[in-house]
Amino acid sequence: MSCCFNKCSQPSLPLSNKCAFHRNRRSCQVDDCHNQVFARNLxxxxxxKRLCSYPECLSNARIAGRCARHGTDAPKRTCNEASCYRIAHRLGRCIRHGGGRPCKTRACPTHARSGGYCWRHRPSVSSPVTAESPQDLESPRWEALDALDAHILASVLADVDPGCLVTPQGVPALSVTGYVVVL
Structure with missing residues (x-):
């Protein structure tokens, strides 16, 4: 047999109609209602729960007898510093006047922005360097790319008259086994 509360499929405890989670909770006193008691045995x-005091509103009351729609927004606290009207965060002060969380780094007075650290002391996220990374210029991968570049260059230069090759500086050039040699 399962628990007597709505939407609870946990097995009931021996000699009880409630599961281990609901064992200390009471059922609503209305007949055939399988909800938990909120207040006053209901x-x-x-x-x-009380209803909103606004006329013809059937929503549950939240603050000062009104629902979220009809209640007024609580005024936000402002900074305690004279002539500062920014929103207070911590210790009754705005971030500029020391109300923010300080950086976790010892003796750093800067405001923490992410993960408890200021921008200067934030943990750096770097990718691990592998053996085949671009820093390893002696890698077989680079040799293969050099050979591919030479092959492409040789096939392009095969269709070009060798006498008309000129470097950007205007110096005549010649193709030798896929590499351009300045004369």
């Missing part, structure tokens, strides 16, 4: 649906 679930939220049957009056355990």
């Amino acid at each position: 679930c939220v649906r049957h009056g355990g």
Whole structure:
């Protein structure tokens, strides 16, 4: 047999109609209601929570007897410093006046921005360097790319008259086994 509360499929404990999670919770006193008690032995649906005091509103009250739609927004606290009207964060002060979290790095007075660290002390995220990375210029991969470049250059130069090859500086050039040699 499963637990008596709505949407709970956990098995009930021996000699009880409730599971281990719901064992200390009470059921709504309304007949055939399988919801948990919220207040005054009633679930939220049957009056355990007060309704909004706004006329014809049937939503549950949250703050000062009003629902989220009809309640007023609480005013945000401002910084304690004279003539500062920014929103207070910590210790009644805005970030500029020392209300933000300080950096976790010892003796750093800067405001923490991400993960508890300031921009200067944030942990750096770097990718691991592998043996085949671009820093290893003696890699077989680079030799293969050089050979491919030479092959492409040789096939391009095969269709060009060798007498008309000129470097960007205007110096005549000649193709020798796929490499351009300045004369």
